[in-house]
Amino acid sequence: MLAMIIKEFRELRRDKRTLAMLIALPILLLVVFGFAANFTIKTLNTAVLGPGAPLARQLLTMRPQAAEHLKIVVADASGDEGDARGLLRDGEADVAVVTGGEKPLVFINGANLFAAQSAKIVVAGLGEVVTSEILFNPELKTSWVMVPALVGLILTFIGMLITSIGLVKERQSGTLEQLAVLPFKPADVIAGKIAPYLLLASVDMVAVTLLARWIFNVPFAGNPFLFALGALIFLFVVLGLGVFVSTISETVGQAIQTAMFFLMPQILLSGFIFPLAAMPAGVRWIGYGLPLTYFAKISQGIILRGAGLAALWIPFVVLTAMALLIFSAAVLRFRRTITPARSPGTPVPKLAEEFQS
Amino acid sequence: MTSSSPDGPWGLSACCVRFGTTHGTVAALEEISLAVPRGQVTAVVGGDGAGKTTLLRTLAGRIVPAAGEVRVPPPRRIGFLPSASGVWNDLTVDENVEFVGRAYALGRSRLAARRLDLLGRAELLGAAGRLASRLSGGMRRKLGFCLALLHEPDLVILDEPTTGVDPVSRVELWRMIAETASSGSAVVLSTTYLDEAERAASVLVLDDGHTLYSGEPQSIAAAVPGTIVHTPVRPPGGAGESAWRRGREFRAWYADATAGEVLDEPDLEDAVIALTLARSSEGDAGRRDRAGGAAR
């Protein structure tokens, strides 16, 4: 039996990916649950609008409880209800106070669940002095907040995990060699391999969104074409990651392990389970490096709040940049596996016309 | 450099292939020349690591040699069967045929005719709807062979088509290989089975990237230096190192003429073993004489 134990340890020592999982996973979970897993939002971005704005601002900054939690980001005496709704829709504020009516009106961003919970408490503390309304997600349903981000998660799974498995299977079975010799251009092979997953992911995404509407009555407040565009860009990011994983894996098992490396942090740190605002700065920066974070913003913004491109342009730009970078790098790597291998130091030969594809 | 010659002659001239590894550059093929004429079967023989796969992949265009010339027909006229199974396991036999047919843009009627002809000769028509993973090893290999021939290539390259295949399927594969050659294509294959290599019109024996012998299998005996003797028992002592068993008796190789019953007609196996022994003893004794690089 001892021989068995020694052998297992020795094998484990050589298996870099499993080792990495052994070490990295506890660290990740520790970081996440130690620092990131925080549902209490300390400060809420607040807007005060309307003629009474300067007064309201004074009052709020004076009240200790309010001052601690409300961070005034906009103070506009000429603003009105429409502006308030717009600010919340665009994600610039989580709480908006509109003065000038009978009672001050407080709008709370229901799409930001934990912010809304905190806001409710604060507002309750203000008492009968104000009327409040929760926008976008009046009943503060968790499902409504989760589902938009879930779409992103599904896209990530299919784009990364399933794509990388599909591509690695070809290498594992040895048929990649033959593909290279068949009269396919490398572009054909790559496009042909990725297209089914692109299609599947898109179909899945539509299905989940529809199901969400049907089962959970999640609204679709914004522009579906904008959403589709965002989803497409995001798909290229995760497909690129999937292709990349397949180029560094020899077997399906390795592909799954590696894909999980990229997946786990995104699930936990992209802000759709644990709010980004609640994380300490150091951990939050990790979140800002992950693609899913940006898609979650787009997805929640459009589906729940009806936000437009003007408000969401930053996530769109970041995702587009990621897509261009990651997808092209991955495709180039993959291309190398199906083009002829060159001996080191060989000058590039001039090929006859027939060979140029 | 690779040049496309649609009509032949095809082959390799003085090709060198090197791979960069963590230990520096490794010479996988050293000055290898091989002619692959039409209407014939050419065999490449050698053990694991001898360079057979590297050579075939160079012919197929998967590797660009560091030096030397590769003359092959245009890629569409080449058929290739890699040493791994060469079939898509999650597809049925027919789906495999259809995929490759589409890849080569074969018209529907031509594909149907080729399918009937090839699968018929391979005796796979009865299993046309079966998943490739459910076929026996020999049947899978035959399917791979059919796929490589689907587009009627002029040059057919097969990497160890019969290794690990049961004898009955092996005979059937050989029948198909011989039929392909006799119909005018050039066939080059690699094998570790010397009884098969003996059937080829010409054979190239590789050892560690070098040529041990190149020519007709029947003439290899003349290329063996020293003598091969056969004895009923293993020669004692040091000479035992150069002895090997065949059936009930032993054969031994000596670098020079020696007393003993000389073997009249060493077959390919005896000759290759003797050449391998000769090369390693030359290596031990005469490294300083390597500069000449005498071809065998």
Add this chain to the structure above:
Amino acid sequence: MNGRRPIVEVDGAVKRFGRLTAVDGVSLTVHTGEIVGLLGANGAGKTTLIKTILGIEALHGGRVNVFGTAPSRATRQRLGYVPQGLGLYVQLSVKQNIDFVAGAFGVRTPTSIPEDIATHAHHQVKDVGLGLQRRLAFFCALLHRPELLVLDEPTSGVDPLARARLWDTIHAQAEAGAGVLVSTHSMQEAEQCDVLVLMSSGRNVASGTQADVIAGTTAVEVRSPVWSMAFEALSAARLPVTLAGRAVRVAGVDRARIAAILSAASVTADLREVPATLEEKMVLVHRRTATG
């Protein structure tokens, strides 16, 4: 055969998988000092039979005795098995593999390791050539001095010299008294066995020495300047045709019929009756069982 005791006795073994009878009444014996070669196409039942001898599968009928008793952990302790995949841990080093097997069988790691294996002691098995891997697998299988060796395709893929050396080891074991059961697809390996057992569709269709197995089967050798036409004509008639150099061979078909086919195709050729090869015998057997 003086002093030879049977180590493995298989008597009418039957093994089914659902509706498929993989082994259908097979009998064979392996004696001490004897090398028995098991031949047959895929699906003939060789692997299943071996598994029953190893004790990994149980029989539905008949009897298997290894060292006089039914296969058990105790019998496995006395046999050495080298599977087709070698059973080595490719991520570990050569020495680590040896340590593991020694530990598993409860023997000491030997102090004297063959030179070629020792030079690679700390290399990972996957970085070592196939020839050396096979030698290592053998070495490990022999560590506990087994009295029975069961080998599945022991020299597939290695060059002739390496193959000869591996077979030297096998013969040495047999000479020292071990019994050896080899499953193979290679005619050259079959040559090296004392006794051959030919299986087809789960049955033992022929056994004995190579001469016994081939006995009575002849082939016709066809020599013709237009060998390819002769080949095509005979092949088109669905006969078992093989090539030997430039000569075309047809096994198990009488000369007259061949002559008729050739003359119908206007091919002139010399015909000669020769003994069949083992390979041709196997093809004929397969055809008979396939149609019968």
